[in-house]
Amino acid sequence: MIKIMGAALIIAASTWMGIEASRHFSERPKQLRLLKSALQSLEAEIMYGHTPLHEASRRLSAQLPKPLSVLFADFSARLTNSETTVSAAWRESLEEVWKETALRQGEFEIMKQFGETLGRHDKMSQQKQIQLAISHLQREEGDAFEKQTKYEKMVKSLGFLSGLLLIILLM
Amino acid sequence: MGMDVDIIFKIAGVGIVVAFLHTILDQVGKKEYAQWVTLFGFIYILFMVASIIDDLFEKIKSVFLFQG
Numbered sequence: 543m544i545k546i547m548g549a550a551l552i553i554a555a556s557t558w559m560g561i562e563a564s565r566h567f568s569e570r571p572k573q574l575r576l577l578k579s580a581l582q583s584l585e586a587e588i589m590y591g592h593t594p595l596h597e598a599s600r601r602l603s604a605q606l607p608k609p610l611s612v613l614f615a616d617f618s619a620r621l622t623n624s625e626t627t628v629s630a631a632w633r634e635s636l637e638e639v640w641k642e643t644a645l646r647q648g649e650f651e652i653m654k655q656f657g658e659t660l661g662r663h664d665k666m667s668q669q670k671q672i673q674l675a676i677s678h679l680q681r682e683e684g685d686a687f688e689k690q691t692k693y694e695k696m697v698k699s700l701g702f703l704s705g706l707l708l709i710i711l712l713m
Numbered sequence: 714m715g716m717d718v719d720i721i722f723k724i725a726g727v728g729i730v731v732a733f734l735h736t737i738l739d740q741v742g743k744k745e746y747a748q749w750v751t752l753f754g755f756i757y758i759l760f761m762v763a764s765i766i767d768d769l770f771e772k773i774k775s776v777f778l779f780q781g
Contacts, residue, residue: 692741692742693741696737696738696740696741699733699737700734700737700738703730703733703734703737704734706726706730707727707730707731707734710723710726710727710730711727711757713723
């Protein structure tokens with residue numbers, strides 16, 4: 543009886559691990575898409591609304607869902623409350639929030655480089671920088687989507703099967 | 714006799730699961746991992762079978778050579 547219960551626990555744990563790992567793969571393209579649309583609305587705020595940066599990012603944080611909204615909320619709070627430069631505040635809030643997201647090192651570099659240019663130029667070159675960051679993110683999104691279709695199912699069934707194998711070996 | 718049937722089922726179970734793992738890893742292009750998994754499964758079963766064969770030889774020795 544105890545043996546069966548242990549076996550069920552092992553299966554449940556390993557399947558859960560597999561599902562958790564596959565969720566990581568499916569979250570990444572979703573969050574990249576959100577990040578892209580966030581940059582697009584930032585562009586709109588800057589180009590057509592002439593909104594100041596902290597105000598614009600506060601509005602963005604209200605629009606976006608959870609992990610990305612924290613990034614913009616944190617950024618806006620840093621800009622209003624402390625005496626830092628825009629790029630330093632952007633980098634700090636990126637590092638703060640990055641562990642919460644499913645995003646990878648490549649996107650982190652893109653966003654960091656984007657932050658270096660933020661608030662440095664006039665409107666037109668700012669728009670160009672945003673477009674550049676968006677097109678980089680587009681590339682990463684294609685890569686993420688490819689990885690998702692390739693690995694998502696594999697990780698799920700790998701978790702379940704390795705649990706099964708463990709049970710048979712321990713039986 | 715019950716124990717023997719148990720071991721046969723165990724070997725069959727390991728074989729099935731390892732075959733599944735091999736197929737899945739092969740499909741996504743991780744051929745080298747697939748081969749490692751199969752190799753380790755094979756080695757595990759080989760050890761199991763070796764210990765059973767060892768039992769068999771001991772029994773034969775004790776029957777025919779009277780060295781109890």
